[in-house]
Amino acid sequence: MITAKARAVDGPDKPFRPAEIQRRDLDSHDVLIEIQYAGICHSDIHTAHGEWGPVNYPLVPGHEIAGVVTAVGPLVTKYKIGDRVGVGCMVDSCGDCEHCRNGEEQYCHNGKTDTYAAVDKYGEPTQGGYSTHIVVTENFVLRIPDNMELDAAAPLLCAGITTYSPLNHWNAGPGKKVAVVGMGGLGHMAVQIAHAMGAEVTVLSQTLKKKEDGLELGADDYYATSDLETFEKLAGRFDLIINTVSAKINLDAYLGLLAVDGTLVNVGAPAEPVSLSVINLIGHRRSYAGSMIGGIRETQEMLDFCAKHSITPKIEVISADQIDEAYERVLASDVKYRFVIDTSTM
Template identity: 35%
Template sequence: MIRAYAAFAAGGELQPFDYDPGELNQNEVEIDVVFCGICHSDLSMVDNEWGISQYPLVPGHEVVGTIAARGENVTNLEVGDTVGLGWHAGYCMTCSNCMQGDHNMCTSAEGTIVGHHGGFADKVRAQAASVIKLPEGIDLDSAGPLFCGGITVFNPLIQFGIKPTDSVAVIGIGGLGHMALQFLNAWGCQVTAFTSSEAKTKEAMELGAHRVINSRDPEALEGAAGQFDLVLSTVNAKMDWNKYIATLKTRGRLHLVGATLEPLDLHLFPMLMGQRSVSASPVGAPANIARMLEFAVRHNIKPIIEKFRFDQVNDALAHLRSGRARYRIVLTK
């Protein structure tokens, strides 16, 4: 039996939930969970904001633990290995996306918390292809958030060939944004932080920003016109996106990784005349997650975390809902 915490209805508090996972699949591993980060996506799934939740729902897709058992076909992981598991618990491994290494784009991918029980538990199972062995020297306490938030902001650097000579701005200095600043600074970019909170200016600079712009100041936004190769939005709120498109250079890109549910109101001509683009992306493929982890160790990049015990999971979720989390929450035994 696996002992977990599950929501039994949309928006409900998590309760103890035991389930029998059955026989271990020949391509799966079972992980003894030691740490599990809490992501805003966990809240979205608990609340069924996206209309895809199934109850009872066991959240948790930023897992760090050790391999307790492996299926007979698993050769890339050993019992006792320290590993991580992110948003995806499995892939079809045969579609064109998987065959090209874009596993995160697999239309048949199995979500760790979508129709599958996640990591708010003592154990979790996943296909071995989606489980990544952690590199030596990584901080285990804070590694979990890298498997969702970290790869979400790192993946665009790979996908769009961001260069060390590029000028990049980040909208929102929170759970995603504070990691983006660190990655971009280590990548070699000129880094600007857009924030609506003056109180975050000093911290944004400490995290890697070379400059901070108050996004509530119209003159400051206008003064940034035509300056950025990439503007990375990490917020899930409705914004005046046209103001940020105006800050892009010719052929610049506004890229969204924050899961806003509001439609985007965009003026075409500033995009057309400057050949600017707008895009979005989800997490990343296993190979890029492994690259991201190695890069994080090399440059000592760590999420800023707050810890709660697993039996304090409802307190932890309430803290996240309050907006006071700084900046990622991790459950620990």
């Protein structure tokens, strides 16, 4: 077994504390990664706080992981010692179902293995990237392009693929009008990616306080949703709306912004149920959909796309002792736009 230093939380209202966790010895196709940076995702906060269901504490969150390969199993062919790599939201899947065979392991019929708060095929609880080392089967490791810094690469493993996948699936590109709801960790990635794909991009945010940032990142327009005139002015305008916020919104108001055949896609995951009036779908053949991260093949495609177009998240690097403070600031929308933990401070 391999001992790794980590930061763990013991309950929904508990602070993070230093911990040591055990990583399994390398199996034939396993890769040992020395983690250098780990992003903080809103999903980490939901899970640590027990908002998405029961949690097996102590918990080490983190599924935006960037580091360097330090050892490989005897049958590993994809990676070698010294390679710059990443790990995202999942570390395994059945590999046999239709979805896995199609490269969409995130929708594994038999259930993917999440990077943390899950149970792996060995019957052990998975622990995430707020740690110094992790062991992952090679098929779930991503190669980080050479022209991308590891600290900036980390958030792409969730925030990047979570927004790239729906934009790719619903064909954002030249001639398409795309709106991004929320200008946070996910939203600021969606703006950059949609812009690089060639779409006309509009940000819909509660206020205009981040307007300058949004326009700098590639948005063509920026509107405040606190202004009711926004919904009148933009009615029927968009082909695709990516909703990145993790709170309840007035879905009917946003559906009214879609053109005929337009789609509103949720990537933010509110803890509470949501509701809508079906008439707002029927009237203009609109769709309301959801999207969850992306498969390994698409995640690698996203990394290469971001490297090609010089797309990186805006980050604030913190020490391991600042995780609790970072969580509070995320909940207060006081970050531009993603916290990344320097794991050397573990």
